Amino acid sequence: MTAIMTSVASPWPPLFERLLAELDRKASPDWQAEQVALDPRVYLDRERFAAERERLFRRLPLCVGHADQLAEPGSLLAFELCGLPVLLARGRDGELRAFLNVCRHRGARLLPEQGTVCRRQSLICPYHAWTYRLDGTLAGIPRAEAFPCLDRTQLGLRKLPLAVRHGLIWIVLDPEHEQALDIAAHLGELDRELEAIGLARHRFYRQHAVRRATNWKLIVDAFLEVYHVCRLHSGTIGSFFVDAVSVNDSVGPHVRSLIAREDTPEIRTLPPQQWSPQVHGTLVHFIFPNSVFIYHPDYISHLGLFPSAPDETLFVHTMLTPEKPADEKAEAHWARSFELIDTGVFNKEDLVVCEQIQRGLASGANEALIVGRLEQNLRRFHSAVDAALR
Ligand code: FES
Ligand SMILES: [Fe+2]
Known part of the structure; x- marks a missing residue:
């Protein structure tokens, strides 16, 4: 039997070309962006929260x-x-x-x-x-x-x-x-990227769900900007990344981000078909309204955010691996990875700051949250929320 091969162009080389240009400081459009200010009330207001629940969380897949x-x-x-x-x-x-x-x-x-x-x-x-x-x-x-x-x-x-x-x-x-439900239509252009990454072939490894005292959008914000990675995460994963170099796009209401790692410059010596969005960069998909996929070098994190109040969110982290652990050594390896990322990074670093911000906002110290050129995905995300609520 002859297999018919359809050749679908890899979505990654054009993204990597842009990432290399960004590393060479041929600045992307984000460097032309105006400084933006976010209104702290979007994280605190009960009416706003009720509208989000109704129009985002009760209507969208x-x-x-x-x-x-x-x-x-x-x-x-x-x-x-x-x-x-x-x-x-x-x-x-x-x-x-x-x-x-x-x-x-x-x-x-x-x-x-x-x-x-x-x-x-x-x-x-x-x-x-x-x-x-x-x-x-x-x-x-x-x-x-x-x-x-x-x-x-x-x-x-x-x-x-x-x-x-x-x-x-x-x-x-x-x-x-x-x-x-028409999920392909909901995902738009990201549909073929989820296909290219091979999510369907991945296996469930472990899940941890925890309620945290923060607005759900503060968690999305934390996973959409790279400005903090080499700072907040300096003792854990910060050293794997180049300081705050990424390329970012709105894809409908979703956001795609490819973040430069220490290994990114290596691709200059490799053919484009070997450029990996997990090894030579960290790809992140934010799927509107409440999912984040982070493609680590040898596993994938899915974060699902499910708010129950303006200041309370169920954070569900699911770790997916390319195969089930074949032996004890593989099991120990994934278990260590899960512990580092789930406990060490997400729960002890990112979510702690999100909870602190929530309390900080309620204190009234900031009339506005300042968003710089390295944090332009926050503008992308909050505009998508505003558009969906209109
Ligand atoms: S059997 Fe379920 S409530 Fe009575
Ligand atoms: Fe982080």
């Missing part, structure tokens, strides 16, 4: 992780996302579905375990033991004679729209949302 995490039929995972109790379930038919984690009798939480994958044959409500199949249909009611006129077909779990693309799980946090 949100990435909630990788399908490999729930690979086995019978796998279940529950989270409280933006105030909604959500349940992901891989049915015995192999299909992945999302439901509200709420019993249709009197509303108890069906799966109380949060954030850890469990295996079940069915879902039994802890309150009065109404039982649901993993496809959401109502299977059984104890003492059914007490409910003489129930239509069981109407009492399946409330479903949330779900799609899997690039191996990633996307849902909309609105049971009334009726259109099928």
Whole structure:
């Protein structure tokens, strides 16, 4: 059998050409940018937060992780996302579905375990033991004679729209949302980049979800600028990077950033097809409104941000690896990487500062947050939020 090869041009060489020019100080358009000021109220205001929740978090597809995490039929995972109790379930038919984690009798939480994958044959409500199949249909009611006129077909779990693309799980946090999810259209030009990186081939390694006392946009801000990397992260990952050299683009409401690493100049001696956006630079995709993908040299971090209040955000970090660890040595290697990046960098450095800023803003010390030419992605991101709220 002859395989038909379609040759799709690699998206990376043009980005690297720009990154090399930036290293040579042939300054990018960001160096012409006006200094911008952000209004601290966007992080504090309750009305603004309610609008964001309604128009961004309840309407747009949100990435909630990788399908490999729930690979086995019978796998279940529950989270409280933006105030909604959500349940992901891989049915015995192999299909992945999302439901509200709420019993249709009197509303108890069906799966109380949060954030850890469990295996079940069915879902039994802890309150009065109404039982649901993993496809959401109502299977059984104890003492059914007490409910003489129930239509069981109407009492399946409330479903949330779900799609899997690039191996990633996307849902909309609105049971009334009726259109099928078109993730390719949502991603636009980034769709082929997620494909080129091979996210679908990656495997779930580990996840850590934590609630932090900060506005969700402060976390996005922290992952969209490189100005702080060699400073805040000087004791951890700072030395892997050239100081604040990157190329950045708005792609619809999303942002793409390629950050220069110490190894970037090496590509001058390599053919373009060997230029790697993980080894010779660090590619970052911000997918509007609340996902950040960071492509480290040998693994990928997905960050999902799910706000429950103006000053409270569930930060879900999922680590994806190119393969399952083959032996103990590989396991120890990934475990060390996870510890360094999740605990050492994200939780002890970035998120600590985000929480401090949240309290600092509430103090009234800053009438404006000043955004310089190295932080132009904040302008890109906040304009996209403003546009979506208009
Ligand atoms: S609330 Fe679930 S069975 Fe009663
Ligand atoms: Fe950082």
